[in-house]
Amino acid sequence: MNELLPQKQINSFKDKASEISHPHEMIIDLLRAIQLHHGWVPDDGVLLTAEVLGVLPIEVEEVATFYDKIFRREVGKRVIHICDSICCWTTGAEMIAEHLKKTLGIGLGETTADGLFTLLPTCCLGACGEAPAMMIGFTTHGLLTTEKIDDILQRERAAVAAEV
């Protein structure tokens, strides 16, 4: 996990960048790839992106810091995005958020002491028909109840344990 991106992927991004007329357009692709592999994007990830694409680090940084789904600070092994937009609000999102905070013992924007979970608020996930909803990684979980959340957290804990 300390590695930013496997060399094979770096080479493939370099090849593609040399073939297209605007390598700039790959900044988000590269940041997303680094985050997927490394968990978040440290300063070295910004520098690597700049080097691979032949652009200035500041051009990468001004993009990276704009997006809320690019993490420029260390996050837990699982990032929980809890929707606080209107459809989830009508179906108990505030209660769901409170349950998550209580169960994990952290506030929004914080990471559990064991480094497992980070809890972040997010705007509408496009799961309004299945509100209330949250997203872990790329997976959206809908029709949440406190029991369902406990079950999901338990499965995520087991999955992380199996990765090590």
Add this chain to the structure above:
Amino acid sequence: MNAYTQVLFKNRRPNETVLLPEYEKNGGYQGLRAAMKMQPAEVCELVKDSGLRGRGGAGFPTGIKWSFFPADQPGDKYLVCNGDEMEPGTYKDRQLLLADPHQLVEGMAIASYALQAQIGYVFLRYAYEDCFQRLEQAIEEAVEAGYLGENILGSGFDFELHVHGSAGRYILGEETSQLNGLEGRRPNPRSKPPFPAQRGLFGRPTNVNNVETLATVPHILTHGTTWFQDLALNPESAGTKLFGLSGHLNRTECYELPLGITLREVVEDFGGGVREGKKFKACLPGGASTPYLTTDHLDVMMDFNPLEEVESRLGTAGVTVFNEDTCMVAVTRNLNQFFARESCGWCTPCRDGLSTISWLLDRIEFGQATNDDLAMLKDQVKNIKGRSFCALAEGAMGPVEALLRLFEHEIIDHIKQGGCPFAC
């Protein structure tokens, strides 16, 4: 429930995605074949005659937008599909892409031919990784079958299609912000003019349309303009629309319904009425930026012009319903928090104005407000409306203005009682 003609959802089955063989068997890519036998300008004219209006929120007539595009200008030209879909209450494009993604691929092939654009991008939001994978698969199948790529169906026309996975932020749904996002620039919106049709992606002519809009195009080519117009219940309108239902309804699902259907039929028949036997109080008719409708509007047609006549908008047709126990100050506070947080910070009316409105709505909701705060709220709306750099803050004023117009008495009750009368 009335059974209405299904067009975009005709192949839809729960938890399944239609692949190329089934799509073709059910008439898929016939629209593209028909288009390739026509001149590009004739395709534009047909879409204009159909009366198709943009399904992404603004409702601009698609064929008229296309007619502004410099199709005969030499050099690179781009077609962008806006699949950012991040306005709270809106989840229709996801349903469409999960069920039957080839409709978008075919629609983009037709649109690119009509506009003579050689390169296309589908811009997808971060949360739609499931759509991303299905779309990539559909594109692969279409390239293999000769519907995309070089010399499409032997016509000599080339079109390459890419999918861009974004990384959050509502502002990316604004078309010029989206172009900056695709270019890998910081995605603040751009000043207009120049409009994207003149100088868009990488400084080249670019046309941007919504997922549902483009997915509708093949059906118009296949079945004709009269068929398309007859789909709507409103004789002055055309086509079906995807309605995503949410909030306090018994059934919160996405339905394909004819334009011109009444709000009552949507809420009572398709939504199954309000949960727990409660009464309908209000709704957002088409996403977080559309002004509220109330019980007075249950017999209004859910369509572009009829909703504008009652000072609201069809928007994306994501209908979010609130029951009789709902505090409309609290609803507006939630909506405004969304817009304030998603502001890109570029212009003062949006960056400072929306957070000031959030502060005022907090004061009202939590019983700290006086009549001066109500006056300041009205004043802030005036300072934001028509003064922001892009449409984000303008849209944010939709629910705030509707709160003042329809529910000012609730604000006054909060001030008088020193707290929320709904105890929320």
